[in-house]
Amino acid sequence: MNKIITFEDILLSGKELDRIRRELYHSSGPGFIIFREFVRRQIADHIVEYWVRQAKPEVSHTRIKPKNPFYPGCPAYFAGSLEGSRTYYNPFWGPIFDVATNEVSLAISQLRAKIEGKAFGREIFPYPGGKCTVPRVVITRSGKTIVPPHSDYGMDEPDPANVDLARLQATLYLSEHQKDYNGSGFVFTRNDGKQVCFARDEKLVSGDLVLWRYPNQHEVRDISVVGDQIGFVRMLFPPEKIGAPQKMGRKLSLRSLVPAPMKRIIKKAIGVK
Numbered sequence: 001m002n003k004i005i006t007f008e009d010i011l012l013s014g015k016e017l018d019r020i021r022r023e024l025y026h027s028s029g030p031g032f033i034i035f036r037e038f039v040r041r042q043i044a045d046h047i048v049e050y051w052v053r054q055a056k057p058e059v060s061h062t063r064i065k066p067k068n069p070f071y072p073g074c075p076a077y078f079a080g081s082l083e084g085s086r087t088y089y090n091p092f093w094g095p096i097f098d099v100a101t102n103e104v105s106l107a108i109s110q111l112r113a114k115i116e117g118k119a120f121g122r123e124i125f126p127y128p129g130g131k132c133t134v135p136r137v138v139i140t141r142s143g144k145t146i147v148p149p150h151s152d153y154g155m156d157e158p159d160p161a162n163v164d165l166a167r168l169q170a171t172l173y174l175s176e177h178q179k180d181y182n183g184s185g186f187v188f189t190r191n192d193g194k195q196v197c198f199a200r201d202e203k204l205v206s207g208d209l210v211l212w213r214y215p216n217q218h219e220v221r222d223i224s225v226v227g228d229q230i231g232f233v234r235m236l237f238p239p240e241k242i243g244a245p246q247k248m249g250r251k252l253s254l255r256s257l258v259p260a261p262m263k264r265i266i267k268k269a270i271g272v273k
């Protein structure tokens with residue numbers, strides 16, 4: 001059989017990776033890189049149509065819990081506000097609501113892992129105690145301080161195990177500044193300390209993808225809509241902490257692992273009757 005495509009063909013070359021990593025990680029680079037038309041307009045429009053106009057979160061998703069919502073096999077979640085802002089959390093383990101959204105999410109996760117120099121599969125399959133990418137579709141229609149300025153995985157992480165200066169986040173833009181919403185939106189602090197609003201300053205359109213350094217400060221602010229504007233719509237790919245499945249969590253609680261005679265000895269030692 002003729003050689004048509006090989007595993008290496010679908011990977012970035014060394015030269016491309018060098019250039020991309022220099023843009024992201026070197027102090028002379030901006031700390032972000034844009035892949036324009038990563039998703040062609042027809043597919044981007046389809047994704048927007050599904051999540052902005054067709055999705056019925058009350059039927060398809062469960063309202064997210066404030067603490068430790070993610071575990072293997074957990075449902076897809078949503079959060080919403082009165083003015084119509086919505087966040088959908090769509091784990092890879094299903095159900096698949098929209099095939100295009102799911103395939104694009106996998107492709108972006110793979111691209112990010114390649115650039116970070118990490119194994120793609122490490123955050124695709126959930127296991128308790130690990131982290132797993134849970135793609136989000138976010139629709140923001142109004143607000144002042146929507147996500148306050150902060151960084152992730154930087155040197156100021158309270159738990160040193162969470163420091164990882166190579167970590168990247170990806171934002172797939174699914175709306176256009178001033179056409180679909182007004183104000184600022186996502187604001188990122190570059191490697192040289194200057195702030196950039198990608199959508200406004202880089203003139204992003206729906207389907208453009210940005211990979212950016214997670215430890216650099218970032219925020220979402222000042223968004224408003226008028227008339228039939230849909231809002232600031234994008235997809236994000238945060239690695240989420242994965243807890244134990246709820247039933248197994250009860251069975252494997254620390255207390256349950258201590259044998260009864262040992263419990264009596266401990267209680268006696270600490271003076272508990």
Ligand SMILES: [Fe+2]
Pocket residue numbers: 150151152218
């Ligand atoms: Fe963040």
